[in-house]
Amino acid sequence: MVTGGVTKFAKAHPAMDFRLMVKRAYDYAVKGIPNLTKDRIDGTRISYFSDHFSRQLKAASMVQDYLGLNPKGSVRIEWGGATGGECFQAAYEAVASGRMDVCLAAGYETMSRVATWKGNEFIALASDTNFDFPLGGFYTGYYALMVVRHIYEYLRLTRFAHVQDEREAQRLAIQEGSRIMSMVSVKNHRNALHNPYAQYPKRLTVQDVLNSEMISYPLTREQICTMSDGAAVAFLCSESVAREFTDRPVLVKGVGCGTDTMRLADRPFGKVPLMPNESARDYAHLPYPGVHSFRAGRAAGLEAYRMAGITDPNRELDFIELHDAYASSEIQTYEDLGLCRYGEGYGFVERGDPFLRGIDYGFPTPHAGAIPVNPSGGLIACGHPVGATGLMQGVFAFWQLQGTVPQHFGDPALQLKDPKRGAIHSHAGTGSSVTVSILERGFR
Amino acid sequence: MKARPPTLTKFRDVQAELARSGAALFRDPDGVESLVVRYPYAIEYIHSYAEDSPFFLGLAEGRLRGSRCTKSGCGCVYATPRSHCMECGSPTEWVDLPKAGKLHSWTTCHFGSEAFLKETPYNLALVEFDGVNSLLLVRLKDARESDLYVGMPVEARFDPNPKYAVTDIWFVPK
């Protein structure tokens, strides 16, 4: 990767249609790289999630022609919530296969063109329309079903094992889980105060998050990402030409993709696919993935780590930008990606591992800086214009590894000290598809 | 003849104006004006349940039917039907499922997609059945948020006036 650009994510950009948003991100990316001209681009991969949002089919063709890139090759990429992550990997594959030397990955979504609850309906149509959607199709409801079980497996049966009354034990466990999920929401909103691209930067307390509107029990409004308009682009090049454009390129060291059943109800109860540093004994009695964990995320992580030669992700990654559409799924994803063992996600937050050092979150974070997760603010605070989101993560990770966050954000607070390697993680509907890409600094 | 629709500076006001007159000018903080219009879209599908049809016909007769793999040595039983086994690829046969099970997980939705907003709050539940390998997603009625817990016994109810949809079945606490 040699450069990238992002528009500010916003509730609505009525003055820009999707073509102009992509153009703005594109212009930002090529600014200051005089030899990255149109004729150097061999082709494009363009992503957006839903035709419903713009009521324009084959909209990617309109992006291609607005950028003046015809007659170069192009493909539209769509893979639910993981659309942006898939687009990044599609561009990687175009280059890695030798087909292209320079590939533009561009993504966007304009979700403001329908009312919020209609938008929720469009998203819910990405669940089984015979068996799931007619029951009250609502993604927050699906993730609530998953986290209630996650809390049952990992808090009810551990911290509250001593409580005899079953209802009371589960009530206490959900209370505890909600408090810890709120810490994640505080973290991501707080980090975003230093990210000018973020849609909802704010200083919150755990109590603020808990007191915000209940959307689907136990998930509250501040634990959930929102609808956004936005675009992002990333330029991927072969190693042979990358240095013609920048002396600070970032290497794509590994890519992984995993899938799972569309319906939550069909998820199996089998064995955990193990990280190199885990043992079958760790999970002797854990039915997996059930609805509590994302097998697709584990599969994507394993593939990407294998390719990048990573055996202990917690030690070998310096940060992760992951798909926190819900505070719950951020915690579930720590475990899928092997940042901690299954069942340790809540303790991982309480110890402070995924927090940034030097930022005051309003509660103690003794391990802060161990492995910062969503230093940018993630989806919860930056917004989630679906087709752009995975590419936005790619751009933020790229700037981290380049050490150029202060210049792009106009604020040095989120720049990690000398990061060598990071991961980006993109996730679709209830974990039905997930991508993980490993990015590494490509210069001394 | 009206040449220009009203100019508004709050995007949520635009939505109200569209409902009223069908067009509005939105002026953003930089003074850029965008013309926003109503743009309706409705479709009616000719939807076939195809190989899943017996499940929906079963609901109309008060039967809850799942799928059992016909391969000896596999025999996976699916609460949400599928005409071929996910594990081994063999055809499945229809089996009657128990009409009672336990909550595997649950939630109460206080908001929902536009189509379901008027039904809020409603409970969604994943139900597990003895001897069945997968779950069934259902509405859970006659129960408040504070009543519900993982492991709660529940039983099926069927709509006496079937609509041939998955909502023809729901569960209640047993």
Ligand SMILES: [Zn+2]
């Ligand atoms: Zn089978």
